[in-house]
Amino acid sequence: MAVMAAMTKVLVAGDDGPARPLEGLDALREALANGLRLWVDLDTAADAHEAEEVLADVFRFHPLTVEDALTPQPNPPKLDEHDHYIFIVFHALGAYEPFGEVATQEVCLYLGQRYVVSCHHGPLPALEGIRQRCLEDGLPLRRGPEWLLHAILDRLVDDYLPCIDDMEDALDRLEAEALAGVRAGLLERVLRLRGNALRLRRLLVPQRELLARLSRPEFPALVRPEANIYFRDIYDHLVRTEYLIEALRDLTDSALNTYLSVVSNRLNEVMKVLTAVATIFLPLTLISGIYGMNFAHRVWPPFESGWGFPAVVGTMAALGIGMLLFFRRRGWL
Incomplete structure (x- = not known):
């Protein structure tokens, strides 16, 4: 069986x-x-x-x-x-x-x-x-x-x-996790x-x-x-x-x-900050580029003066701070 x-x-x-x-x-x-x-x-x-x-x-x-x-x-x-x-x-x-x-x-x-x-x-x-x-x-x-x-x-x-x-x-x-980041x-x-x-x-x-x-x-x-x-x-x-x-x-x-x-919104926030930083440094780079050219004559402030370099740096700093305050006031930063 x-x-x-x-x-x-x-x-x-x-x-x-x-x-x-x-x-x-x-x-x-x-x-x-x-x-x-x-x-x-x-x-x-x-x-x-x-x-x-x-x-x-x-x-x-x-x-x-x-x-x-x-x-x-x-x-x-x-x-x-x-x-x-x-x-x-x-x-x-x-x-x-x-x-x-x-x-x-x-x-x-x-x-x-x-x-x-x-x-x-x-x-x-x-x-x-x-x-x-x-x-x-x-x-x-x-x-x-x-x-x-x-x-x-x-x-x-x-x-x-x-x-x-x-x-x-x-x-x-x-x-819920996605919304929490x-x-x-x-x-x-x-x-x-x-x-x-x-x-x-x-x-x-x-x-x-x-x-x-x-x-x-x-x-x-x-x-x-x-x-x-x-x-x-x-x-x-x-x-x-x-x-x-x-x-x-x-x-x-x-x-x-x-x-x-x-993810896209976070990327946009990052790109906004980076764009603002690049925008602030753009005129500063322009000033430093012009002032740093190899011309000894007809340059103001003069290279030989003791106050020329501090004046350029101060101008660049004031311009950067002014742009930063302007961006924050407009809500871009």
Whole structure:
């Protein structure tokens, strides 16, 4: 009897009562042959060989879908229809650190008439709450595979909102720092937030279309009509999340413009001071240049006089002080 690894979790549910776990590939084959409601959760990073055996040999899924489920490289979100099941690629959000890069985790889902198979590369904490609920009262697996699929997708979509809220809070702090004149690493953090918003939008658009298909009676053999409206609810959540991301993109552009405006204003202040200093020294340089020419005759004040040099220096100092006072009175300095 083949024994499944600890990272392969199988639940079976009847018409009433809580779900119960199954052990062994033979028990899985028997439950599948008997038409029991199944949820098979596979961690492909823990045991790729067993995951391939379950997907290819037990369920006999299409090789291209098995390849997508087993590869660690991310695939774009999509929904593919096959003869007796649909294959979904969805992206869950990982833990988000302020000003860090958004980490996503691909989740591949198979929906059949009597089963749901979920595949992910590494642990996925978002599914643990659903699994515990199934073990306690059998729901949502007991109602049908489409309800379990709804619970999984709803949980994954709900994780987007806390991440967006954290990004908005981080953006508010960046705007405050920009107005306060803090410049160290500010531009890098603003651009990272903007990149995160763009990445989330690229994920949400195809996932929104995916859920739009599930909310329509496009798969009547797999999704009962009474379940369509619940997928529509998830679709509405994604639309609202997309609006929030668009607003976040606009806010990042605003924060970037605020930062650039502050930098430009500071540069203008510096240039104003340097221009005033250069303007003050311009006539002084002219006087010193004329008086320093190598002509001994017809130069006033005369070189030989004892008061000539102090008189020129005094004139230059008075002229410089006068120009400085004039600039300060006009508010240019």
